[in-house]
Amino acid sequence: MGKQTTITGLEVKDIRFPTSLQHDGSDAMHTNPDYSCAYVIIRTDSYFNGHGLTFTCGNGTEVVVAGINALSTMVVGKQAYDIFNDFGTFWRKLTSDSQLRWIGPEKGVMHLATAAVINALWDLWGRLEDKPVWKLLSDMTPEQLVSTIDFRYITDVVTKDEAIEMLKKDQPLREQREKDLLANGYPAYTTQVGWLGYSDAKIKTLCQKYLDQGFTAFKVKVGQNLENDKQRCKMVRESIGWNNTLMVDANQVWDVQEAIDWMVQLKEFKPLWIEEPTSPDDVIGHAAIARALEPHGIKVATGEMCANRIMFKQFLQHKALHYCQIDSARIGGVNEILSVYLMAKKLNVKVCPHAGGVGLCEMVQHLQFWDFVCLNGDKNGKWIEYVDQQHEHFKVPTNVKNAAYIPPTAPGYNTEMFEQTLIDHEYPTGKMRKNIEP
Numbered sequence: 001m002g003k004q005t006t007i008t009g010l011e012v013k014d015i016r017f018p019t020s021l022q023h024d025g026s027d028a029m030h031t032n033p034d035y036s037c038a039y040v041i042i043r044t045d046s047y048f049n050g051h052g053l054t055f056t057c058g059n060g061t062e063v064v065v066a067g068i069n070a071l072s073t074m075v076v077g078k079q080a081y082d083i084f085n086d087f088g089t090f091w092r093k094l095t096s097d098s099q100l101r102w103i104g105p106e107k108g109v110m111h112l113a114t115a116a117v118i119n120a121l122w123d124l125w126g127r128l129e130d131k132p133v134w135k136l137l138s139d140m141t142p143e144q145l146v147s148t149i150d151f152r153y154i155t156d157v158v159t160k161d162e163a164i165e166m167l168k169k170d171q172p173l174r175e176q177r178e179k180d181l182l183a184n185g186y187p188a189y190t191t192q193v194g195w196l197g198y199s200d201a202k203i204k205t206l207c208q209k210y211l212d213q214g215f216t217a218f219k220v221k222v223g224q225n226l227e228n229d230k231q232r233c234k235m236v237r238e239s240i241g242w243n244n245t246l247m248v249d250a251n252q253v254w255d256v257q258e259a260i261d262w263m264v265q266l267k268e269f270k271p272l273w274i275e276e277p278t279s280p281d282d283v284i285g286h287a288a289i290a291r292a293l294e295p296h297g298i299k300v301a302t303g304e305m306c307a308n309r310i311m312f313k314q315f316l317q318h319k320a321l322h323y324c325q326i327d328s329a330r331i332g333g334v335n336e337i338l339s340v341y342l343m344a345k346k347l348n349v350k351v352c353p354h355a356g357g358v359g360l361c362e363m364v365q366h367l368q369f370w371d372f373v374c375l376n377g378d379k380n381g382k383w384i385e386y387v388d389q390q391h392e393h394f395k396v397p398t399n400v401k402n403a404a405y406i407p408p409t410a411p412g413y414n415t416e417m418f419e420q421t422l423i424d425h426e427y428p429t430g431k432m433r434k435n436i437e438p
């Protein structure tokens, strides 16, 4: 499918927003993040370009930019549809260069770089097909969909043939589900009330603001100081009431036993889940925490820093998470994330995407919409995270109404930023940057 389109160039920019000034995005581990991204523009000889990004917290974005530049020669000069028609094979090539893979493989900076490039390619594909990415995915046959995925290392949980069967089973239900999605959207929860550096007064005001907007699920950061956590959880509970849902997020600060002990102290506030209680690499530790907290009614969520599909596989296999928090820009972009959805479906684990960062809400909604239409058809007890950060810099920002993400109709992956934003926020030359530096 598709006409010839040559990829003629790949540009990458270091874009930073001074969010640490207001403590937006702060948590127990990342106390002063400057929400940032490595931003990719894939240029073609057609009218259409692809825009993609990966999220960073400020320092180090320049390292990811270098990683993206290292991948560029594998993309520039290619025919776009040679990539799209056999995307799984291309994805494997991009992540398996015999020299570059030594500084990964499939993890860390190189995988963030892969995500930015792959996300830009999906944006391009959506634009060339005149469809938002969620619809592009939802219109694919099961065979086309699985052709985008590299199943290496995960066939002990899900094979290509099994994936095709899973997708075929729900194929007749797609039309009805799509109608439901377009009419009702997909539920969102918000973390905007709970950044760790916010004052009590601000938290209370924000709780009211998001209650008024119809939100019924709220996430609060914990893990810096137990007494302070108790006081803030109490305050948030008093604001949102006991019928609404509260989640808490420790962003990896605790040892395993410490996580258990701390959470037992917070159980009176009835959190649905504790997110990232310990190191994102500690599968067995998470499983131990999940077992210990089960009698207290607290579930475990993780995934925003899970390195790749293999780590997700192990978390899922070892019952180390109850809520699988895929992130649109940490593992290798759409292709690899689809494989995580398939494994989560097979092992019966709910996916509630992470979206705390620049552009993450914009991208991840597409994946959860596809999951609803083609794989799960169930929104019960599931949400997409929503943070109210930097949406104004995107040409087509997320549309959250009545605490529900409304599917976009614009073609692409919602990743294109305004030219002025790219000029003003480019690091270190942008004028916004200069304004805040001494």
Ligand SMILES: C[C@H](O)[C@@H](O)CC(=O)C(=O)O
Residues within 6 Å of the ligand: 024, 025, 026, 027, 030, 033, 057, 191, 249, 251, 304, 354, 355, 356, 357, 385
């Ligand atoms: C540094 C980020 O803001 C992080 O705190 C986001 C996060 O953990 C979440 O949204 O969940």
Ligand SMILES: [Mg+2]
Residues within 6 Å of the ligand: 249, 251, 275, 276, 304, 354, 356
């Ligand atoms: Mg988190």
